[in-house]
Amino acid sequence: MNLAQQQQQFNLVFEGWLQAYLAAAQKNKNYAEILLKSQSYSLLSGGKRFRPLLAYLVFKLFASAHNQLEQLKNFCLALEMIHTYSLIHDDLPCMDNDDVRRGKPSNHKVFSEDISLLAGDGLLTDVFFLLADAKDIKAEAKINLIKLVAEKIGSMGMVSGQVFDMQADQQLILQDLRKIHLLKTANLIQTSAVGAAIIADCAAADLHNISEFSYNLGMAFQIKDDLLDGKPDGQNKQQDCKSYLHFLGLEKTKDELSRHSMLARQQLKTVDRKNTAVLLELVDFNLVRSS
Ligand code: GRG
Numbered sequence: 247m248n249l250a251q252q253q254q255q256f257n258l259v260f261e262g263w264l265q266a267y268l269a270a271a272q273k274n275k276n277y278a279e280i281l282l283k284s285q286s287y288s289l290l291s292g293g294k295r296f297r298p299l300l301a302y303l304v305f306k307l308f309a310s311a312h313n314q315l316e317q318l319k320n321f322c323l324a325l326e327m328i329h330t331y332s333l334i335h336d337d338l339p340c341m342d343n344d345d346v347r348r349g350k351p352s353n354h355k356v357f358s359e360d361i362s363l364l365a366g367d368g369l370l371t372d373v374f375f376l377l378a379d380a381k382d383i384k385a386e387a388k389i390n391l392i393k394l395v396a397e398k399i400g401s402m403g404m405v406s407g408q409v410f411d412m413q414a415d416q417q418l419i420l421q422d423l424r425k426i427h428l429l430k431t432a433n434l435i436q437t438s439a440v441g442a443a444i445i446a447d448c449a450a451a452d453l454h455n456i457s458e459f460s461y462n463l464g465m466a467f468q469i470k471d472d473l474l475d476g477k478p479d480g481q482n483k484q485q486d487c488k489s490y491l492h493f494l495g496l497e498k499t500k501d502e503l504s505r506h507s508m509l510a511r512q513q514l515k516t517v518d519r520k521n522t523a524v525l526l527e528l529v530d531f532n533l534v535r536s537s
Contacts, residue, residue: 249527256302260295263319264326284357284365288330292348294537296467297329297434298322301442303528304456307519308446317445320380321391324373325438328399331366331373332434336408338362380445387444394441398433407433411488420493424465427490431471432464439463455517462510463529469503470532507533 247255268286271277305318337344337352338359344352354362377392397403407429414422439460443453469490476491490499510529514522 247524249524249531252303252306252524253299256299257295259315260298260302260322260326263323264289267323280357280361281365281368284353284361285330285369287356288334288347288353288365289326291350293326293329295326297325297438300435300460300463300528301325301438303525304439304442304460305446307517307521307525308443308448308452310446313446314382317380317382318442320376321441321445324376324395325434325441327369327373327376328395328434331369332399332404332408334362334366334369341408341412383445384447387447391441391444394437394444398437403429403433407431414488416487418488423488423490423493426488427465427468428461431468432461435464435467436460449518452517452519455513459510459513459517459525462506462513463532466503466506466510466529466532469499469506470535473499473503474535474537503533 268282268289271282301318301322302315305313305315333347334353336342337347338354345355346352353365357365373395374392377388377395380388380391383391399405407426410422410426411430414426436457440453440457443456448456472489472491473496476489476496490502494502507529511526514525514529
């Protein structure tokens, strides 16, 4: 099966998992109705599900006969919940103050700031319940998974990325920008791949290779995002000074995208598995995606 077929197949599974999760939440008498509505609004507003898909493909790469897809369920839900929390909070007036997300009113425009703040808080906290409650994952692997997630998205990860982003001004240099993109974007993409490899119980050497692969894929993902966000007429917003395009111009930004994509492909070739083709396709998909 090629990437498009696997994506189609997995999306059905993932949407089923998410619907079941939200249905169970709806039955919980302690769950505030407006909170669940706000969280559901953003969870179901048309995201690509890139991070769960990456986790699925890596899991399949390393899975052996005793692995079951159900082992991945809570982790995939957690990834999309982390991503959703970060988008809800990022759009708030005290952060990026964006009224629109994915072509729709952003969460706080529909539910008000206080509820959106709490919707993000709830999602982030529920992630750790889901990870601790994941079925059929050995205790040691579960602890490694929880440590990985907390490290990559917490104060030494994504949250500091957001702080560096907020503090960035015209004095910013390329190294600073690379750090922001690493912490804000590549960290969660890397976590998706490495976490799935941990759940599939892959060997230490392959864990290292997958970590390097997904770091480069994550950087390539963000650079592609900068290219998609860039205005052809150069009339970018002030905040666009925090973009590869601003620093390097179009041609060198494309070179950087090619460089990270090539490094991702090279790392994948060092992985001790035959069926890496679909992940190679994912690297190429990022190059041509339009959203
Ligand atoms: C801790 C509040 C807080 C924020 C963390 C991740 C983040 C910082 C902010 C989100 C906004 C942003 C520009 C993130 C960069 C990562 C990125 C490219 C997000 C878009 O991801 P896609 O393309 O989105 O996967 P969809 O809509 O497909 O889910």
